[in-house]
Amino acid sequence: MKSANTSLSTSENLQSTSEKVATPRLNSVQVDKVGFALAACESDEQLEKAVNKYLLMLLVNTATDNAETRAKVMEILVHVNKRVKSRVNVQMPVRQLLTEFGSQSASVFFKQAVLSREGGTDARFIHVSPQSIRCPQVDFDDLVYLSLCREALQNFAIVYIKMGFSRLSYPEKVGLMPALFTCLHNQSVAHRWTLMTLFISVYAEKHFSPNTKISPVKESRTSSTGDPDPCDVLTSELLRTYSESTSFVLQFFSDVLLMPYVRSADTTAPGGFSTNSYKNLNQFLDSTYSEGYLETVKIGVTRLVFNMGVSSELKCPLLLLASSDTHSTVADVAENALRVINESVDQNNAKLVQKLCVLFCGDKRPKVPTEEKTIPVTTRTKLKILPVFLKSRLVANQPIDVISIVYESCFGAGTTNKLRHSALLFVHHVSTFANASTMKTVGPLLKNACVKLMRGDESVAPPADEKVMNYAAMAVAKLASKKPDLMRKDFTLLSAFFKRLKDGDREQKLALQECLALLAPVYSDLRETSVASDEHESILSILDSVIELRHNTSVNQIMIKFIQHCFPAWHVASRYFLLVVTDSSDDVFSLLAAKGKLSADFNQFLLHITSNDKVPLSSLDSDHIERVCHYLRHCLITLTDAEADLTCSELKQQSKHLQKSIETHCEMGKSYAKFLLTQSERNQTFKMFFYLTEVCHVIPTTVCKQVFDKRDQISSFIRAFLNKVTSIIYFLLLHLVIK
Known part of the structure; x- marks a missing residue:
């Protein structure tokens, strides 16, 4: 019961x-x-x-x-x-x-x-x-x-x-479009696809003029024929009421805008699609659809997206897809729409960045089934998305996205050198705005990608052109300027930079000069060391390898910048190198004085310049010999006067300090005098005459005898000098008489 x-x-x-x-x-x-x-x-x-x-x-x-x-x-x-x-x-x-x-x-x-x-x-x-x-x-x-x-x-x-x-007639179809949208709620995927294909079929019946200006909609419009505009049907109230359906509609529109115009027998999903979404769209689209049909639908969808009552951040990805369309009629409408909403788009919006990253790099989520994962969009579309990334500080601090964007752009399927160039600009953007934690993660990987492009690795297809190689070198320097550890120990790469500076063409040299100018401060901590290190020797060896380019003004400035940033004032070899590569006495003495009052050790400096095989004194001209003698004199003076001025403005006033130093350090004074006598044989200039007569005047008696043993040499030097002076006076008088 x-x-x-x-x-x-x-x-x-x-x-x-x-x-x-x-x-x-x-x-x-x-x-x-x-x-x-x-x-x-x-x-x-x-x-x-x-x-x-x-x-x-x-x-x-x-x-x-x-x-x-x-x-x-x-x-x-x-x-x-x-x-x-x-x-x-x-x-x-x-x-x-x-x-x-x-x-x-x-x-x-x-x-x-x-x-x-x-x-x-x-x-x-x-x-x-x-x-x-x-x-x-x-x-x-x-x-x-x-x-x-x-x-x-x-x-x-x-x-x-x-x-x-x-x-139904066209006006009736437009009138039912909101009803089609509301029916999407809680439907199966197959029914949703069917309803949306009916929805977009309305746009195939409307002619959109490519010259029509696109502007925000204030109220419902009607066409010139009196028919309602199908681009106004999805109002903000309707979208708010059925918010669950909105995300599906936006994804469907995204697939429509990505749909290729030519239907291929190949079932492989094109860029931006997942296997299932491409299969569904192919299945539910009208089997008779043509290129013209799809073009008209895309124009209508683009206008509808612009007029939808959703935020600009939701519109932006779809309009970017449309702007990369191969048909200019579609792309122009999207470009106009992007210009209108550009100011209202927040490039640091998390949802916008996430959507664009999925489009650009594909769906990388491990738990999503393979047939549901979207593959990266085409190169044409990536070139439209990258400028948005270049305005976003948020994406620069997302390590996984940064690495995916750069590697997808540089080495992904179908990449081009134009896309690589944009990706390297993105590396500059990351170097500027990424925080220390992000740089620690992405720095080494970004550097490896840039070095691979810079060296023209054979495994890279298509091969990187010269412009990409140059930008890759600059990107490495930019990364190193933000995170010095990337280049701090990598002297092989630094050597490669200078080698290319020696062998490259004009454009390459200009890029490398800018690159090396950024790299020099990376090694600035070496300047504070109290003892010479292997790192000092490595850098100096690299500079020596290109010393024959010292007469090139730009290269000369790079060398000087490295000496300034990498070597302390007491470093002997770098002081001599600076004296050799600098063409102006005032410049070199200003640079040396900027290091502080500390100077190189006299004995070590004298030993270095007399035993240097790479740049012997015999290869230098008279001006450079004068500078070397002046700096050697300064090293001797600073033994008793640490505040001595290195410039040539107080030579006579410093003679008493020189005398005091020679009296205190007789052996050094003797070595200095011998060096001057040796160099005066082939450098008979006024300053050399001054330095020689000065040392003869201030030298102690014990050393004087050794100097006067060379009196014939001194007399010969004085006679030659006076002959030069007499000749100059003679020609000056002759010139005045002729006038």
Whole structure:
């Protein structure tokens, strides 16, 4: 008895639930009458009237639990299909079908079964829109059966919606576009794709002038023919109400804008698609679609996206896709739209950056099935997306995205040197705005990518051109300036830079000069050391390898900059190198004085300049010999006067300090005098004469005898010097007489 009561209660509950969403119900006799009424129709008008009256009623009754009635309904629907398909003028009740279809998507269907214990009895829940009805002890199998019936109803309805929508006039189609959008809610993927293909088919019937200016919509517009504009249908209120459907619509529009114009037999998904999305779009698009059809649809979708009531950050990715279209009519509309919304787009918006990164690099999420993962967009589209990344500080601090963007641009499938150039600009952007933590992660990987391009690695396809190589070198320098550890120990790469400076063409040399100017401060901590290191020797060896380029002004400045930043004031070899490569006495002494009052050790400096094989004194001209002698004199003076001025403005005033130093350090004074005598043989200039006579004047008696043993040499030097002076005076007088 209890079982019978329970069964009766369950049946009553199901009936009451079912009646809320599926009325009116027809019995077997009534279904037969409907079938006779449809069969008796002779003209299109009669058939259309009968279909509009009975079709919805028949579809609702496909969910009946009476097997006999359901079989008769199915037989009648087959009859209707045959007759309606052959009569294209028969209109279907599309609006009513959409209403029922939308209501069924939110009506009785199984969402979840929750088992709970309440007073020792089971309770199961079925959800009914708009409110949930609790049905104690409802049979689970009956619920599943009811859900399947509802699914069958929707499957039938979508067939007639698709059939009837194509027979509507253009204004009627536009009027139903909001209804199509609202029906997307809680639908299966297949039904959503079908509804959206109907949605975009409206744009194929409207002619969009490519010269029409695009501007924000304030209110609904109508075309010149009086038809409503299909680009205004998705208002902000509608999108807010059905926010769950908005994301699907935007993704669908994205796929449409990426769709290639030529349908290929190859089923491989093109750029920006996943395997499933490409398969679905190919399946649901009109099989007769042509290049012109798709172009018109894309123009309409682009205008619709611009007018949608969503934020600029959601519009931006789709407009970027459209702006990269191969047809200028589509690209021009998108470019105009981007110019309008450009100021309102926040390039640091997390959702915008995430969407663009997925488009650019593909979907890298490990838990997403392979067939659902999108592949990177085409190179043409990447070139449109990169400028947005160059304005975003947020993306510069996302290590995974930074690495993916750079490597996808430089080494991804279908890359070009133009894309690589833009990617290297992005590396500069990252170097400028990335924080220390991000640079620590991405720095070594970005450097490796840039070095690979700079060296023209054979594994890189297509080969990097000279412009990319130059920008890659500059990118390495920019990275090193932000994170010095990247280049601090890599003297091989530094040597390669200077070697290319020696062997490269003009454009390459200009780029490398800029690059090396950025690299010099990277080694500035070496300047603070108190002892010479292997790093000093490595840098000096690299500079020595290009010393023959010292007469080139730009290269000369690079050398001087490295000496300034990398070597302390006491470093002997670097002081001599600086004296050799600098062409102006005032410049070199200013540079040396800028290092502070500390100077090189006299004995070590003298030993270095007399034993240097790479740049011997015999290879230097008189001006450089004078500078060397002057600096050697300064090293001797600073032994007793640490504050001595290195410039040549106080030579006479410093003679007393020189005398004091020689008296204190006789051996050094002797070595200095011998050096001057040796150099005076081939450098008979005024300053050399001054230095020699000065040392003869201040030298102690013990050393004087050794100097005067060379009196014939001194006399010869003085005579030669006086002869030069006499000749100069003679020519000056002759010039005055002639005048």
